Amino acid sequence: MSLVLFGISVITFLTMTLAPGDPAEIIMAGQHEGASAEKIAALRKELGLNHPLPIRYLVWLKNVLCGDLGHSFRTGDPVAAEILVRLPTTLTLAFFTFLFAASVSAAGGIVSALFQNRAPDKCHRLWTVLAVSIPDYWLGLMLMLVFSLKLQWFPVAGGSGLRAFILPALTLGLSVSAAEGRVFRASIIEILSQDYVRFAYSKGLTRTAVFIRHVLKPAMLPMISMWGMLLGHLLGGAVVVESVFSLPGLGKLTADAVLNRDMPMIQGTVLTMTLMFVIAGQTADMIYDLLIRHKDFL
Amino acid sequence: MIAGGCLTLLIFILALAGPGIAPRDPLSLDLEHRLQKPDAEYLLGTDHLGRCVLSRILCGAGTSLLSAAAAVSYALLIGIPAGFVAGLGNRVADAVLTRICDAVLAFPFLILALALTAVTGPSLKSLILGVGMAAWAWWARFVRGMVLTAKEKDFVRQGFAMGLSQIRLIRRYILPQILPPLLVSISLSAGRMMVVISSLSYLGFGIQPPAPEWGIMLRESRLYLTSALWLMMAPGIAVSISVLAFNLLGEGLKDWFGVRGSG
Numbered sequence: 001m002s003l004v005l006f007g008i009s010v011i012t013f014l015t016m017t018l019a020p021g022d023p024a025e026i027i028m029a030g031q032h033e034g035a036s037a038e039k040i041a042a043l044r045k046e047l048g049l050n051h052p053l054p055i056r057y058l059v060w061l062k063n064v065l066c067g068d069l070g071h072s073f074r075t076g077d078p079v080a081a082e083i084l085v086r087l088p089t090t091l092t093l094a095f096f097t098f099l100f101a102a103s104v105s106a107a108g109g110i111v112s113a114l115f116q117n118r119a120p121d122k123c124h125r126l127w128t129v130l131a132v133s134i135p136d137y138w139l140g141l142m143l144m145l146v147f148s149l150k151l152q153w154f155p156v157a158g159g160s161g162l163r164a165f166i167l168p169a170l171t172l173g174l175s176v177s178a179a180e181g182r183v184f185r186a187s188i189i190e191i192l193s194q195d196y197v198r199f200a201y202s203k204g205l206t207r208t209a210v211f212i213r214h215v216l217k218p219a220m221l222p223m224i225s226m227w228g229m230l231l232g233h234l235l236g237g238a239v240v241v242e243s244v245f246s247l248p249g250l251g252k253l254t255a256d257a258v259l260n261r262d263m264p265m266i267q268g269t270v271l272t273m274t275l276m277f278v279i280a281g282q283t284a285d286m287i288y289d290l291l292i293r294h295k296d297f298l
Numbered sequence: 299m300i301a302g303g304c305l306t307l308l309i310f311i312l313a314l315a316g317p318g319i320a321p322r323d324p325l326s327l328d329l330e331h332r333l334q335k336p337d338a339e340y341l342l343g344t345d346h347l348g349r350c351v352l353s354r355i356l357c358g359a360g361t362s363l364l365s366a367a368a369a370v371s372y373a374l375l376i377g378i379p380a381g382f383v384a385g386l387g388n389r390v391a392d393a394v395l396t397r398i399c400d401a402v403l404a405f406p407f408l409i410l411a412l413a414l415t416a417v418t419g420p421s422l423k424s425l426i427l428g429v430g431m432a433a434w435a436w437w438a439r440f441v442r443g444m445v446l447t448a449k450e451k452d453f454v455r456q457g458f459a460m461g462l463s464q465i466r467l468i469r470r471y472i473l474p475q476i477l478p479p480l481l482v483s484i485s486l487s488a489g490r491m492m493v494v495i496s497s498l499s500y501l502g503f504g505i506q507p508p509a510p511e512w513g514i515m516l517r518e519s520r521l522y523l524t525s526a527l528w529l530m531m532a533p534g535i536a537v538s539i540s541v542l543a544f545n546l547l548g549e550g551l552k553d554w555f556g557v558r559g560s561g
Binding site: 011142236 | 397398400401402404405406407408409410412413414415416417418419420489490493496497500501502503513516520523527530533534537538541542545546549
């Protein structure tokens with residue numbers, strides 16, 4: 001775990017440091033007061049760019065651990081503050097996407113597992129292949145066209161309040177729900193063939209009771225770790241979807257930073273999102289362990 | 299499987315023949331025929347600069363397919379050898395490679411690809427490099443796992459005991475075991491790469507205008523969302539069908555080889 005964190009910090013630091021272009025020159029070019037060679041040299045010294053790489057890494061790491069992610073090349077504002085402002089938007093989007101994807105995938109998984117290899121199952125499989133084939137950004141544009149421009153149910157872009165999150169969450173959730181649905185189906189089918197399920201039937205329990213108590217509950221376990229992994233997909237997708245819908249979240253911040261080649265901002269958002277992903281994975285593992293050990297759960 | 303295979307083949311043929319059968323030059327401007335609806339002359343209409351959409355779609359097919367293929371091969375080129383070294387090599391190599399993979403895989407995929415692309419600035423080349431560099435670790439881990447399972451099989455151990463050379467052991471004993479799941483994953487990942495590359499192009503990080511590429515075409519069409527629907531439909535459907543083809547092919551290969559859950 002600590003090795004992974006170390007690796008993440010090294011990769012993030014190296015990627016951004018080895019990028020061509022002298023940060024001092026980029027900052028100077030952003031300000032319009034004429035960049036002389038002395039000013040650039042002074043700024044290089046101020047930024048600590050004259051030190052060898054390992055020293056720069058340690059200084060950077062110390063600052064990051066203290067919550068200082070540097071200042072944007074573009075605006076000069078602290079990166080950490082900007083990220084904190086944008087974070088709630090992305091978290092709200094992730095929450096709504098989760099709600100949508102979890103309910104759709106649960107329904108799809110259950111129906112297709114109960115009708116294994118029959119028409120509903122085949123439809124579900126086709127639907128999942130189709131759903132992961134449609135690119136997020138195009139789906140987003142289509143939804144925007146139909147529901148915002150033609151029907152005018154939702155704000156076109158931006159907008160405020162929770163309504164602004166519905167279309168982006170649908171867009172982001174479609175492929176996620178398809179992937180989830182397939183895993184859930186496989187998980188249910190595997191458990192249906194277990195001996196203890198047959199035993200539960202032979203005890204005289206009704207179909208519904210067996211299904212809910214003895215099949216659904218254990219089938220949900222693999223979904224927990226799956227959700228931890230899918231947060232990474234979700235954060236990546238947020239870059240695309242937030243840009244399409246002009247949602248001012250972490251994803252849009254990253255996309256704009258890349259377009260502006262604003263290295264400290266990219267570094268900060270990449271680091272934040274990766275940490276979120278790692279924490280989500282760890283939390284999922286922890287919940288999984290807790291449930292497995294809890295004797296009343298299964 | 300058959301549907302997916304035929305569709306993939308058809309798309310490849312279209313991509314190869316695209317520049318040849320395109321009715322017009324995909325780059326030639328014709329400002330008198332701006333934003334024309336699809337009709338007999340322009341089968342898919344024209345865009346905001348009067349360029350023929352059908353020609354742009356056909357010529358863009360090559361770019362989209364090639365860049366996805368390049369990104370996948372790039373990832374495979376690093377990932378497969380790394381996986382073999384980790385799976386067959388000594389403990390130190392395995393431990394080091396596994397740690398590196400863990401760190402790379404800790405990043406959300408698209409975010410890492412984006413950051414790596416940002417390093418060299420927006421161009422198709424850096425986009426392919428960035429996506430490939432973000433993807434190799436997944437392949438390395440995937441191949442390593444399969445190699446570890448394969449080398450414990452009795453007939454492989456027997457081959458080893460007979461004193462076969464490492465290369466022969468890999469080629470005749472291990473490779474045939476891991477090839478089917480590998481092919482399934484390559485096909486599925488080609489589809490995913492197409493989505494990723496065209497998404498990043500849509501955001502403006504990849505190939506730059508005026509080159510005909512599907513993601514770029516969609517990026518340019520979003521300003522005409524209400525007035526010129528055809529501009530948005532054609533490239534969107536083209537991307538979706540291509541990705542669908544790869545996914546169907548992957549699903550078909552999965553059933554055919556009897557591979558369970560990979561990719």
